[in-house]
Amino acid sequence: MIVVFLFIGTVLLACSMIFMRRGINKFIWVLVGLVISVGSVVLMTLNYNTYLGMKEVQQTQTYPLTSSVKGKHVLLYRQLGTKNERIYYYATNPLQQKLAKTNPSTGNVTLKQKAKLNQVKITRTTRVYRNEEWRLLFGNGVANHQFVSQDYEFHLLPGWKLQKVAEQKQ
Template identity: 80%
Template sequence: MIIIFLFAGAILFACSMIFIHPGIQKIIWVTVGLLLSVGSVILMTLNYNTYFGMKVVSQTQTAPLTSSVKGKHVLLYQQIGTKNERIYYYAANPLQQKLAKTNPGTGTVKVVRNAKLNQVKIVRKTRVYRNEEMRLLFSNGVPNHQFVSQDYEFHLLPGWKLQQVTQKKQ
């Protein structure tokens, strides 16, 4: 919709500059066309750079955490890079065969030791339009429900250990 306003402003500006005779009416129509064009460009730039008209929505999911290795109380991780960049392998269901893993490029991971319960808390953040008018105005640029980040928080009971994996776990 904002593109339509941009084209309408440009056509209004051009037509009023060419076809309307000099006078107060020409000044008004040229100003309206110019303001519509420049305002549309500014709003489009704000939308692309600062997500104007959008808000961040968080969805929290909590699941019980079971050991990554059967028979032990262990949370596995794989070191990537030189700092605290790690991939954690976890299971939220004891019958789960394939371990789920975190993605350090999309969010943060926090490990809380000596917690009361074993659980994993996953917070997924997405951008959504503030209201229907903003969605109609900017829907051609930034999609609704755009992924922002996914943060993990592992709560471990006393006695649980972190263990590094030497080979890539599937």
């Protein structure tokens, strides 16, 4: 809809500049077209850069955590580079064949060793429009439910250990 306002403001500005005679009416219509055009461009820029009209919504889900290796109390991880960036491999069901993994580029991972229960808490943050008017105005620009981050919080019982995954040769 903001693109429609931009188009209307540009056409109004151009038509009033070209086809109207000098006078106060021409000045008013040029000013109205200019305000609509510039205002639309400013609102579009604010929407793309600062997510104008959007708010961040967090959804938290908690899953029971089972061992990554059957028969042991282990949480597997793979080191990335030299920093504290790691990929953690976890299972939320003992019958799960393929392990789920964290993504260090999209969020943070927190480990809490002295918990009362093994669980993983996943917090997913998305941006949504504040109301239907903002979605109608900017719906063609930034998508609704835009992904921001996904944070993981592992709660481990005291007997659990972290174990590094053996590097595979390629």
